Amino acid sequence: MIVEDSAPRSAIVPLMEIREVTKRFGSLIAVDRVDLDIHPGEVHAILGENGAGKTTLMNLLAGLLKPDSGQISLDGSEVTISSPRKALELGIGIVHQHFRLVENFTAAENLHLGWNETPRLAGNKDLVDRTHSLAKQFDLDVEPNARIWQMSVGEQQRVAILRTLSRGARILILDEPTAVLTPTEADRLFEMLRGLAIGSNRGVIFISHKLDEVISVSDRVTVLRAGSRVSTLKTVDCNQELLAKMMIGRHLNTQPAPPSAALGPAVLVGKGISARNDRGVPALEDLDIELRSGEIVGVAGVAGNGQRELSEVLTGLRPVDSGQIFMGDQELTGAYPVEFLRAGIGHIPEDRYSSGLVTSESIDHNAVLRAFRDPPIRRGLFLSPAAIKSYARQLVDAVKISIRDLGSSVRTLSGGNAQRLLTGREIAAASKALVAVHPTRGLDVGAAEAVRQVLLKARDSGVGILLISEDLAELLSLSDRIVVIFQGRLTGEFNKYEYDVNTLGLLMGGHPAEIG
Amino acid sequence: MEINLWQETLLQAIVLGTPLLFVASGELLGQKVGVFNIGIEGVMLIGAVAGFIGMHESGNIAIGVISAALGGALFSSLFALATVIFRANQVVAGFALWLLGLGLSSQIGRSYTAIRASSPIEHWKIPLLHDIPIFGPILFEHLWAVYLAFLSPFVIWFILQRTRHGLNIRAIGEDPAAADTTGVAVTTWKFLYVSLGGGLVGLGGAFLSLGTSRTFTPFMTSGLGWIGLAIVMFAGWQPLRLILGAYLFGGLRALDFAAQSADWNIPSEFLTMLPFLGTLLVLLVSAWRFRNRPGASAAPAALGIAFFRGG
Ligand SMILES: Nc1ncnc2c1ncn2[C@@H]1O[C@H](COP(=O)(O)OP(=O)(O)OP(=O)(O)O)[C@@H](O)[C@H]1O
Ligand SMILES: [Mg+2]
Numbered sequence: 001m002i003v004e005d006s007a008p009r010s011a012i013v014p015l016m017e018i019r020e021v022t023k024r025f026g027s028l029i030a031v032d033r034v035d036l037d038i039h040p041g042e043v044h045a046i047l048g049e050n051g052a053g054k055t056t057l058m059n060l061l062a063g064l065l066k067p068d069s070g071q072i073s074l075d076g077s078e079v080t081i082s083s084p085r086k087a088l089e090l091g092i093g094i095v096h097q098h099f100r101l102v103e104n105f106t107a108a109e110n111l112h113l114g115w116n117e118t119p120r121l122a123g124n125k126d127l128v129d130r131t132h133s134l135a136k137q138f139d140l141d142v143e144p145n146a147r148i149w150q151m152s153v154g155e156q157q158r159v160a161i162l163r164t165l166s167r168g169a170r171i172l173i174l175d176e177p178t179a180v181l182t183p184t185e186a187d188r189l190f191e192m193l194r195g196l197a198i199g200s201n202r203g204v205i206f207i208s209h210k211l212d213e214v215i216s217v218s219d220r221v222t223v224l225r226a227g228s229r230v231s232t233l234k235t236v237d238c239n240q241e242l243l244a245k246m247m248i249g250r251h252l253n254t255q256p257a258p259p260s261a262a263l264g265p266a267v268l269v270g271k272g273i274s275a276r277n278d279r280g281v282p283a284l285e286d287l288d289i290e291l292r293s294g295e296i297v298g299v300a301g302v303a304g305n306g307q308r309e310l311s312e313v314l315t316g317l318r319p320v321d322s323g324q325i326f327m328g329d330q331e332l333t334g335a336y337p338v339e340f341l342r343a344g345i346g347h348i349p350e351d352r353y354s355s356g357l358v359t360s361e362s363i364d365h366n367a368v369l370r371a372f373r374d375p376p377i378r379r380g381l382f383l384s385p386a387a388i389k390s391y392a393r394q395l396v397d398a399v400k401i402s403i404r405d406l407g408s409s410v411r412t413l414s415g416g417n418a419q420r421l422l423t424g425r426e427i428a429a430a431s432k433a434l435v436a437v438h439p440t441r442g443l444d445v446g447a448a449e450a451v452r453q454v455l456l457k458a459r460d461s462g463v464g465i466l467l468i469s470e471d472l473a474e475l476l477s478l479s480d481r482i483v484v485i486f487q488g489r490l491t492g493e494f495n496k497y498e499y500d501v502n503t504l505g506l507l508m509g510g511h512p513a514e515i516g
Numbered sequence: 517m518e519i520n521l522w523q524e525t526l527l528q529a530i531v532l533g534t535p536l537l538f539v540a541s542g543e544l545l546g547q548k549v550g551v552f553n554i555g556i557e558g559v560m561l562i563g564a565v566a567g568f569i570g571m572h573e574s575g576n577i578a579i580g581v582i583s584a585a586l587g588g589a590l591f592s593s594l595f596a597l598a599t600v601i602f603r604a605n606q607v608v609a610g611f612a613l614w615l616l617g618l619g620l621s622s623q624i625g626r627s628y629t630a631i632r633a634s635s636p637i638e639h640w641k642i643p644l645l646h647d648i649p650i651f652g653p654i655l656f657e658h659l660w661a662v663y664l665a666f667l668s669p670f671v672i673w674f675i676l677q678r679t680r681h682g683l684n685i686r687a688i689g690e691d692p693a694a695a696d697t698t699g700v701a702v703t704t705w706k707f708l709y710v711s712l713g714g715g716l717v718g719l720g721g722a723f724l725s726l727g728t729s730r731t732f733t734p735f736m737t738s739g740l741g742w743i744g745l746a747i748v749m750f751a752g753w754q755p756l757r758l759i760l761g762a763y764l765f766g767g768l769r770a771l772d773f774a775a776q777s778a779d780w781n782i783p784s785e786f787l788t789m790l791p792f793l794g795t796l797l798v799l800l801v802s803a804w805r806f807r808n809r810p811g812a813s814a815a816p817a818a819l820g821i822a823f824f825r826g827g
Contacts, residue, residue: 062697064697064825083699084696084697084698084699085699085700085701086699088698088699094697096697100691100693100694100697100698101691101694102687102690102691102694102695103690103691103817104690104812104817105686105687105690109683109687110694112680112683113683113684113687113694113695113698113700114684114687114695114697114698114699114700115680115698118680118683119680120679120680120681121678121679121680122678122679122680122683123677123678124677127683149809149812163698278809
């Protein structure tokens with residue numbers, strides 16, 4: 001039974017009350033008459049499928065979008081959040097899905113950007129000193145002089161959170177903060193969030209797809225579905241099944257996938273690969289990997305141990321310092337990415353926006369990025385607009401995104417729908433092998449399951465899949481074989497049903513485990 | 517005081533570098549907020565003609581100089597309207613601005629072409645300093661606008677690197693979405709800085725019509741605006757290096773004149789080409805510095821890209 005949370009309203013004055021807020025994009029109602037209260041001292045989770053309107057709702061609170069109707073009140077009085085600046089003045093701070101930090105700036109510069117408490121005259125030294133003391137005040141580990149592009153994602157997130165808190169945010173909004181974090185970093189974040197909320201007059205709004213996180217970190221949870229609020233519950237009254245059901249209206253499949261039926265010959269093979277990362281530091285060292293037709297090989301590892309470089313090397317995006325890459329008998333070492341594509345290798349990259357999709361281009365153009373070189377889309381020297389449209393339509397239908405206008409730009413898609421588009425396109429391109437990096441990151445439970453089914457189907461049709469993921473549960477359920485990557489080397493290999501989670505965990509952490 | 521050919525060449529380096537310094541400073545202001553204006557040659561001409569008319573009609577050089585700055589700023593605000601507000605392609609709009617500036621300045625300056633400036637920009641001898649042997653006459657006996665041009669990169673540097681406002685401005689050129697999120701008024705500042713930069717470019721034009729030539733001739737800028745663009749790149753988008761770039765480009769032109777008057781055997785084309793070769797070299801060196809970061813460079817990261825909120 002679902003009990004609607006009815007906190008004694010008279011006792012607590014909510015920090016923020018949202019009433020009947022609605023936002024339309026053309027004919028689509030992204031947020032539909034949503035009510036929401038945020039209490040002081042609580043961590044409030046927002047849960048919902050891809051495209052449910054979570055980010056849109058938060059953008060309304062952050063002043064990035066204006067509601068079409070409805071009221072927002074703070075401390076009991078109605079406010080108009082006309083701009084991001086106004087939101088900050090009111091004490092609403094958002095840490096975005098993409099942090100919106102200036103890559104070329106230092107932590108100190110980012111922290112002081114657009115802040116009216118930054119001294120009018122302030123050289124770099126002043127900014128660095130102030131950053132040190134703010135980091136101390138909120139007990140966050142931030143290196144003031146490091147530039148954002150040099151930082152790990154977890155470090156970047158700390159800068160973004162420190163920035164928001166320093167500006168006196170009483171309502172801290174985090175949009176899918178854990179999607180990009182390693183499990184340890186995520187635990188650290190939760191601890192921090194609880195510390196920030198408990199006993200304070202701050203409220204934390206936390207968006208996630210991960211049911212276990214929501215259960216472990218939040219006090220209350222609001223479920224959105226297709227723009228409307230389904231319910232708001234006390235977390236103690238919830239369990240994962242109940243939340244999943246409310247979110248998607250059906251139970252989720254947690255069974256391990258059936259093993260590979262027909263293991264074929266080796267397809268994608270890397271021998272003795274060494275390569276460097278973007279900063280010129282060795283990221284892969286003498287690594288051997290073999291992917292056979294019809295299997296899924298999972299790569300387990302803590303983020304930053306060479307996963308990204310491995311995926312780029314195997315798809316031709318990153319040069320190797322030494323070693324060889326083969327597709328069947330064909331050597332691809334040093335070949336252009338397009339030759340990897342021609343050889344039948346698809347790639348779902350880690351960052352869908354900077355390397356997977358062209359956000360300023362239309363959905364249909366993004367859909368044909370892999371296929372436009374060949375008929376029927378290419379007709380002699382020209383591209384056929386009709387063929388582009390029909391190819392895109394098929395793709396979009398296959399991955400179950402409902403889109404009315406294929407000509408609108410990819411930036412209008414929700415994060416999850418963008419990921420589906422990318423996944424569909426790459427699976428279509430991968431006739432022999434697919435390198436998939438975090439293919440279900442940012443997807444809700446239902447969509448993630450759909451992507452997994454697509455991967456399994458591709459495997460059963462003979463594609464070899466290299467699955468790089470930080471989601472251990474996903475790896476365990478999908479993989480026919482799991483290898484562990486640590487500091488650019490493969491440190492362990494397990495066959496299906498032979499792995500044990502503790503050994504995996506130890507290897508991922510760099511401990512030489514006894515494999516027996 | 518007698519000055520020899522070398523002194524004269526160095527002196528001319530500064531004089532010829534000055535309009536370049538104005539133009540490059542103005543262009544840099546726009547580029548720092550992410551707007552690439554290739555049409556500054558046109559803005560310069562508008563400044564030259566507006567300054568001349570202002571001076572001629574009022575008989576007052578201050579009004580002339582102010583008209584030049586205002587003319588340049590207003591004309592550039594057209595460009596800002598197109599690129600910042602309506603998000604037109606910056607290259608296309610800049611090209612249009614150039615052609616419009618060429619035509620418009622010749623048209624409105626038509627009846628002023630055969631006139632000498634009645635109250636031009638004056639020379640200022642800096643007391644004491646101009647008595648220093650050898651260097652005094654080279655450095656401290658210039659048209660007053662020379663000193664103004666010299667100061668502007670310092671002012672820009674100070675604002676960008678030492679103030680809160682400058683931090684916000686730099687962020688607009690690097691990542692407007694990030695700046696917007698923190699509450700920086702991206703569109704407003706872009707518009708203002710492009711226009712303000714246009715004002716400086718206009719001064720560069722007026723330096724010719726009111727300072728060195730003291731007359732307005734159609735197309736009198738003869739490509740200086742384009743060199744201004746090259747100087748911004750040469751300087752690696754760092755304000756203080758604009759000074760080096762402008763005087764270097766100016767110096768090579770001065771050397772060219774000297775070579776011709778002294779009958780040295782250096783082809784003029786070679787000297788004209790050198791600064792551009794230098795610019796290419798600087799770009800290569802800078803690309804080498806960024807070789808490990810695909811897509812990164814010394815330029816503001818969002819240079820040339822229109823800003824959409826929520827994009
Ligand atoms: N700027 C926009 N223009 C048009 N439609 C938009 C725009 N932004 C979002 N939408 C649409 O609004 C709906 C809600 O999107 P939103 O990004 O809020 O979803 P979400 O719940 O955050 O999903 P996800 O979990 O995938 O991030 C989606 O259907 C999306 O396509
Ligand atoms: Mg979202």
